[in-house]
Amino acid sequence: MPSAEPASPPAPAGVIPVAASRHSYAVHVGRGLLATLGALMRGLPQAGEGGRCALVTDDRVQALHAGAALESLRGAGFSPALLAVPAGEASKSLHRVEELCEGMAAAGLDRGSLVVALGGGVVGDLAGFAAAVFGRGIPVVQVPTTVMAQVDSSVGGKTGVNLRAGKNLVGAFHPPALVVADVETLRTLPPREWNEGWAEAAKHGVIADRALLNDLARLARSDDDAVAAMVARNVRIKASVVAADEFERAGRRELLNFGHTLGHALETAAGYGTFLHGEAVAVGMMAAARLSRRLAGLPVDDEAALEELLLRLGLPVRFPAGVSTDALIEAMRRDKKFRAGRLRFVLTPRLGEALVSDDVDEEAARAAIGELRAAPIE
Numbered sequence: 001m002p003s004a005e006p007a008s009p010p011a012p013a014g015v016i017p018v019a020a021s022r023h024s025y026a027v028h029v030g031r032g033l034l035a036t037l038g039a040l041m042r043g044l045p046q047a048g049e050g051g052r053c054a055l056v057t058d059d060r061v062q063a064l065h066a067g068a069a070l071e072s073l074r075g076a077g078f079s080p081a082l083l084a085v086p087a088g089e090a091s092k093s094l095h096r097v098e099e100l101c102e103g104m105a106a107a108g109l110d111r112g113s114l115v116v117a118l119g120g121g122v123v124g125d126l127a128g129f130a131a132a133v134f135g136r137g138i139p140v141v142q143v144p145t146t147v148m149a150q151v152d153s154s155v156g157g158k159t160g161v162n163l164r165a166g167k168n169l170v171g172a173f174h175p176p177a178l179v180v181a182d183v184e185t186l187r188t189l190p191p192r193e194w195n196e197g198w199a200e201a202a203k204h205g206v207i208a209d210r211a212l213l214n215d216l217a218r219l220a221r222s223d224d225d226a227v228a229a230m231v232a233r234n235v236r237i238k239a240s241v242v243a244a245d246e247f248e249r250a251g252r253r254e255l256l257n258f259g260h261t262l263g264h265a266l267e268t269a270a271g272y273g274t275f276l277h278g279e280a281v282a283v284g285m286m287a288a289a290r291l292s293r294r295l296a297g298l299p300v301d302d303e304a305a306l307e308e309l310l311l312r313l314g315l316p317v318r319f320p321a322g323v324s325t326d327a328l329i330e331a332m333r334r335d336k337k338f339r340a341g342r343l344r345f346v347l348t349p350r351l352g353e354a355l356v357s358d359d360v361d362e363e364a365a366r367a368a369i370g371e372l373r374a375a376p377i378e
């Protein structure tokens with residue numbers, strides 16, 4: 001009788017250590033790692049004797065991946081309580097924090113328990129913040145399931161929720177005890193969500209690793225090992241930036257804002273939900289590249305190469321006709337980085353390097369937006 005194909009064993013593309021002031025943690029990246037989640041958590045010094053933990057997720061991810069996570073946790077002796085919130089940015093609210101904390105208390109979690117955040121950046125930020133405040137702080141394990149969360153938001157310790165007055169206005173630095181990024185969970189992402197996540201990877205290439213941009217252009221969705229290697233490479237970049245400036249005081253972590261000033265303005269001016277975050281950041285990166293040409297000497301070929309990559313990733317590169325320059329400038333003015341008519345703006349003098357500039361004023365931003373309406377690069 002022909003024997004069944006043996007299941008391929010979990011393949012970690014890497015275990016990346018991240019240094020944080022209170023504790024260091026490991027980011028595991030690879031294929032099939034969700035099945036090893038419980039065992040990896042058992043190895044944590046924070047795991048303690050009791051097996052109580054909360055598995056926090058959203059309703060979409062719950063239907064796709066919570067079963068495998070619960071099985072792995074139970075198999076390692078944990079008794080997880082499943083707490084799900086509706087999918088979407090609206091769940092990043094204080095109301096959901098209260099609901100989660102009540103749910104954790106009702107499930108018998110105490111100061112020796114853990115929170116597991118299974119999902120994209122919304123679940124990571126929300127569950128991470130709930131963990132930061134429940135019992136004055138219990139450990140959180142991040143299990144990111146979107147490209148964006150794997151290459152970016154699950155690493156670095158920023159957690160928080162939104163207020164009506166703005167995004168991420170309440171939060172805490174609460175570095176995870178562990179990050180488990182299983183690239184096989186990305187298979188269920190719809191194409192648009194898959195594409196948008198790579199905008200943050202392109203950003204990492206622009207600010208720190210020019211060669212990454214070439215490899216990103218060649219990345220095939222069907223090649224899990226290549227995807228895992230690309231995620232691991234991004235985690236290393238984010239980890240090194242965060243280790244150098246954990247609390248965003250030394251000007252280094254600020255470099256991660258490349259493309260985000262006008263990207264956020266576009267997200268706001270177009271109305272939340274019109275553009276996915278990564279899509280807006282892609283347009284914002286093109287505007288930052290145009291400003292970099294004017295103010296930091298970015299070669300025109302570098303600007304064209306960035307545009308070619310973003311197009312290849314299926315991302316937009318132009319401001320849409322329906323969003324006026326005035327509306328974009330108005331949204332930018334409300335940005336916390338905008339002070340006394342000047343912006344602290346991240347520019348790139350050549351792909352692979354970045355600097356923070358105080359030279360970008362409103363007129364320069366207006367000109368860059370105007371040039372990036374429909375025109376080809378020349």
Ligand SMILES: NC(=O)c1ccc[n+]([C@@H]2O[C@H](COP(=O)([O-])OP(=O)(O)OC[C@H]3O[C@@H](n4cnc5c(N)ncnc54)[C@H](O)[C@@H]3O)[C@@H](O)[C@H]2O)c1
Nearest residue numbers: 060061087120121122123145146148149153158185188189
């Ligand atoms: N903490 C940080 O450092 C940091 C950095 C960047 C962004 N963020 C935050 O991240 C959030 C955005 O995160 P996001 O882009 O991951 O969005 P998200 O968490 O809303 O996920 C996008 C959608 O994909 C679904 N989904 C998630 N994983 C899936 C999977 N494997 N298969 C199918 N569907 C899946 C979700 O249910 C959701 O509907 C924002 O709130 C942003 O502020 C935080």
